[in-house]
Amino acid sequence: MMIEQNRILKDLCSYRTGGAAEFYAAVQTDDELAEALAFAAEKGLEITILGGGYNVLISDKGVSGIVINTAGLNCHTTVNGTEVYAGAGIMIDDLAEMTAQAGLCGMEDMSGIPGTVGGAVRMNAGAFATEIKDIAVCVDMMDWDGRRYRVQNADAGFGYRRADGLKGVVTGAMFRLKQGEPEAIKVRRAEILAKRDEKQPLDFPSCGSVFKRPEGNYAGTLIEKCGLKGFRIGGAVVSEKHANFILNVDNAASDDIYSLILHVQDTVEKETGIRLEREVRFIGF
Ligand SMILES: Cc1cc2nc3c(=O)[nH]c(=O)nc-3n(C[C@H](O)[C@H](O)[C@H](O)COP(=O)(O)OP(=O)(O)OC[C@H]3O[C@@H](n4cnc5c(N)ncnc54)[C@H](O)[C@@H]3O)c2cc1C
Structure with missing residues (x-):
């Protein structure tokens, strides 16, 4: 793993704006992540985690400390019956497509949400009737000292676009889906994608919804x-x-x-x- 200095971040976020990271590491395995965290600890650097960059605004002044990019971290999935494990770097929409093809339902509403499993779990991302908290069984984490640990759904502190119980870096997550009728799942997924296309301005760079939904309003x-x-x-x-x-x-x-x-x-x-x-x-x- 290479640690870069003054890495421009514009191309790594959906807004296509912002300055450079003082230090930058794109990690692909837990070992590389631990190495990057150790580098940060040794130098006393502030740590920023970046996933797909679809829900961030990066300052024009850049980011001091180290930016650790997890968009390539543990990019593998395993399916065991209705349980699906996905590494942090897997794109949520790819997972929605893959599970739909496997005849598993539960992720259709998340079709088209841009970003990684790591970012989606940390944000408790969701759309229509489903949020990550509804399908996650547990989350694998690495704390800032490089120790792996597992958090069960009930302890993740999931709330509206937050998961305050997750301290450190998401490295993967286990989801429980349901057996469904493949054709019906594919139809629902196509409907969701069409709705997003119809309602959202997707022709220019954005971060999706800028603000949370206020109580009883939009x-x-x-x-x-x-x-x-x-x-x-x-x-x-x-x-x-x-x-x-x-x-x-x-x-x-x-x-x-x-x-x-x-x-x-x-x-x-x-x-x-x-x-x-x-x-x-x-x-x-
Ligand atoms: C066009 C568009 C439509 C969108 N529609 C939706 C929608 O329908 N529903 C919705 O919920 N969101 C939506 N979003 C926002 C975005 O897609 C989600 O928030 C998504 O989960 C962000 O994932 P990411 O990997 O890009 O995370 P990033 O934007 O990179 O990071 C988001 C936050 O998560 C943290 N993070 C990222 N990866 C990790 C990790 N591995 N471990 C710990 N923390 C991490 C970051 O530090 C940051 O605080 C939309 C965005 C766009 C651009």
């Missing part, structure tokens, strides 16, 4: 009500198609996106009294 509805659709700062704009998406339409800087996020939060709070909570994770700010 972030997109509130943003739209405040007249913010189409509002622009630099190369960043609030999507006309889905107001909870902020798009990089013209070589935006992370600063443009950051400023627009704050503007939306402040405006919505002023007009409605509701402070929207971010779903996107800031890195290096």
